[in-house]
Amino acid sequence: MKKIFLKDIANELNLSKTAVSLVLNNRGDENKISKNTQKRILEFAQKHNYRPNQMARGLSLGKSETIGLIVPNISDIFYAKIASHIEYKAKEFGYNVVFSSSNEDAQTEHELISSMLNRQVDGLIIASTQKNQNEILKLKKSNFPFVLIDRHYPDIKTNYVIVDNFGGAKQMTEHLIGQGRTTIGLISIKSELDAMLQRKLGYQVAIKDNGMTPNSRAIKELNFFDYQSEMKKAIKAMVTGAKSVDAIVFTTHYLAASGLRELRSFGIDVPREVAIISFDELGAFDLVDPPISASRQPVKDIGNIAVEILVNQMEDKNEKIDNKRVLKTELLIRKSCGV
Amino acid sequence: MKKIFLKDIANELNLSKTAVSLVLNNRGDENKISKNTQKRILEFAQKHNYRPNQMARGLSLGKSETIGLIVPNISDIFYAKIASHIEYKAKEFGYNVVFSSSNEDAQTEHELISSMLNRQVDGLIIASTQKNQNEILKLKKSNFPFVLIDRHYPDIKTNYVIVDNFGGAKQMTEHLIGQGRTTIGLISIKSELDAMLQRKLGYQVAIKDNGMTPNSRAIKELNFFDYQSEMKKAIKAMVTGAKSVDAIVFTTHYLAASGLRELRSFGIDVPREVAIISFDELGAFDLVDPPISASRQPVKDIGNIAVEILVNQMEDKNEKIDNKRVLKTELLIRKSCGV
């Protein structure tokens, strides 16, 4: 069965392309195409498995029924899960998803946004590198529909769906304090990401609020591209010498996993000697030795809400464009912070 | 700065759309557009940040510079990693990636293929449900470029990139035998997937080859959509009663994780009482208690090779279309099978 076009249907049925197009777009009634003709068109199209060329359709309509998704890295389980929920929700609304990874690189992100706009995506969902303030401002000014997720620009009014990083980190730290830990370290990623700043802040505020002495030497910020080797040094510095810690807060899952590896290789007993807790988790954190406590992010809600906001915006251009959502994380207490 | 079109450039520079189009597609020289004119066009386009509308371009060229990727589930870390490598490699060749998840549903997969073809993707990479033999045959007959990954149809000659499931499973089982285990169970997913059949076969052949008595009761095949609750029963059946096992082979990572949870809840000492090993792994399998041995799949190679084969096919229609690659898995021995 070879490919069939609108024109073919029109010719075969001795009708115009207009009539066929109208009927196939469910606008036959309002355009007074007779019931009989509608039936003939529908049946013929069905029988020959007609599928409109979406490029032509998109060009004509100026839209593509596609949502662009830009994340730092699709192989990070956190973003993969969000992507999965976004895809699912988008399909409910009739949209496809094109994705790309920026690898935390501002220039790449810039090009991806550009490229997706050229491909006529109808809207964007971006977990930004947060190094493209101007780009995002331009997007906003052009009135193009988009939603930021996971990371947002505090200085720009935009739609966003993020989690309460400050509150989550504060809660984690307070839990450790409640367990009687007195010298709590923080291991994070060296980054301008607001999420990371907020997590550090949450940790610091918890420390101060509880009358403990903040110690900048207890805070290690590792280089993203080299965190594994820097982790070795960071852990060493934290567990040896006079000021060794009795607990560590990790600001993201892969740091916690890597940190635990190093703690083990130094022969540290977790949680007896050092308790640990992680912001966000990996799939098997409950199986790890010891099971790692974590503040879990609501990935499903992040994805669903982002799509809902975006679709609203795309389909009703009057929708306000600073729909802000800050979701709560969920504290999962496991053995790694001392029962 | 407002959007600029080919026509605008032509008008501003007093040239034809043809000239501008040719130059911007790097075909100025071969079409004898003077150096000076080329320079004017290029500079003007650059200065006004001209970006061609890919819908129009795609419609005209009959292609989209896009690869479609269909996987069972993008939130499975295995597919997420493959997706990431595919995206990276595709970009090297100038292609974008659209992805969708079939959720192991044949009908969904069918619709996704259809939808992607309508969107004029230039090629497809599919980790198929393996329930769409006809669909794949049609694709093949239409001469449309595609590559199967992870799962293939043994009865159809197509491009594919898979791993040696039989060999990997056999090797895993043999390792357990080498460790002195004598009653080895298998927990798999109830499925017609060739990959799963091959893994079971590898296990069975290893059992027989080593003079052990195959015992069909030692093989449990769980329902994909309900494996967590069925796991409880399966583990119970395996570790209680007369014929209890001293080792279990899991045919995929999430089964191993789930199985370990259940073994623990039954108070089984892994690996002393029951050793376990998993086909494929999750990110933190080395941190789990005990660290889980696994046969790791070469996700990067799977992605890279799939893209390479596909691009070859897309750009040279004469390329043969049964480029078959079977990659080796890598056995990672950890504590879960008894040091």
Place this chain on the structure above:
DNA sequence: CCAAATAACTAAACCGATTTAGTAAACAAA
């Protein structure tokens, strides 16, 4: 010096849909 070749372009068709602005025929109202 004239015909053929070349350089440097361009007008218009085309890709496959949607949409605007009609039109012809049938019927109703005045």
Place this chain on the structure above:
DNA sequence: TTTGTTTACTAAATCGGTTTAGTTATTTGG
């Protein structure tokens, strides 16, 4: 009987690119 409506359509423009088939002016060869 003529005008006005309604019904059931259609021709042609349009979206923004690419491409085919020329065109004109200048060189070159014999």
